[in-house]
Amino acid sequence: MSRTPVREALLQLEAEGLVSMEARKGVIVTPITRRDMREIIDIISALEVTAVERLAEQHPTPGDLAPLTKACDAMAEAIAAEDRDAWSAADEDFHRSLLRLSGNRHLAETGIKFRDKIRRGHFVAIRIVPDGRMQSSLANHRRLVELLAGKPQEAVALHLQQRVSAGVEIMNSLERLGLTML
Numbered sequence: 001m002s003r004t005p006v007r008e009a010l011l012q013l014e015a016e017g018l019v020s021m022e023a024r025k026g027v028i029v030t031p032i033t034r035r036d037m038r039e040i041i042d043i044i045s046a047l048e049v050t051a052v053e054r055l056a057e058q059h060p061t062p063g064d065l066a067p068l069t070k071a072c073d074a075m076a077e078a079i080a081a082e083d084r085d086a087w088s089a090a091d092e093d094f095h096r097s098l099l100r101l102s103g104n105r106h107l108a109e110t111g112i113k114f115r116d117k118i119r120r121g122h123f124v125a126i127r128i129v130p131d132g133r134m135q136s137s138l139a140n141h142r143r144l145v146e147l148l149a150g151k152p153q154e155a156v157a158l159h160l161q162q163r164v165s166a167g168v169e170i171m172n173s174l175e176r177l178g179l180t181m182l
Contacts (some may be wrong), residue, residue, distance in 0.1 A: 007071075016113070031181040034122055034174055040118045041170065045163035047111040048095065052101035052144070052159045057102060067097040068145045069143045077129075080146030086161040087134055088126045094141055118170075125173040127141065137162070 010027055013019045032040075036118050058064070074090035092115065099111040140162045149153035174182075 005147075006139055016116075018117070032117065033181045034171065034179070037118065037121050037174065038167070040114050041167040042119065044111060044114050045160070045167060047107055047114070047158060048098060048163060049160050051099050051107060051111065052148070052156050053106070053152065054102040055098070056148050056155050057146070060101070060148055061113070062149065065145050065148060066102065067101065068094055068141070068148075070078075071097060072138060072141050075134070075141065078079065079134055079138065082131075084126050084134075088122060088164065091141075092122070103111060121170045121174065124177065124179065124182065125170045128173050128176065129169060139156070 010019060010021060015028055015051055019029055023028050063068070071090050073095035074093065075087055078084070078086035078090055095115060096112055099108040099115075102108060140158060144155055144158055144162070147158060
């Protein structure tokens with residue numbers, strides 16, 4: 001492979017704030033501070049709650065919500081297999097699907113961009129959260145899918161509560177580990 005595609009990829013990562021290129025040092029992964037993490041969580045929460053509102057306005061059918069149901073099923077399988085990485089991947093799929101299903105491509109693109117930024121925090125948090133947290137999260141995800149089909153206000157309230165809880169969990173995980181940045 002020539003250097004040009006690699007350089008272009010690194011320039012894109014730098015433009016997204018994920019790496020910095022420094023003379024005589026090379027490429028450095030940009031650290032995410034706890035403050036960055038908190039701010040990113042706030043942005044994702046706002047975008048996802050808006051996504052829930054937009055999706056609920058569409059009066060989705062069970063077929064429309066199939067990507068969310070499929071992600072929930074994968075989360076349940078991961079819990080049964082005690083596979084935290086698979087659970088995390090299925091949870092990520094749920095949230096990305098939620099953004100995409102909103103019908104607002106700009107909201108989805110922005111939300112996914114910020115979800116990419118926060119993945120390091122999720123990687124750490126998933127390793128130390130209690131098993132019961134994954135199960136309660138799955139129950140909330142399944143309940144959200146049910147509410148999206150006919151109770152939009154309840155769906156929004158539930159997802160806002162879930163986002164706040166997840167944000168607190170991530171921040172507490174970082175604090176317990178004494179991590180000031182990732």
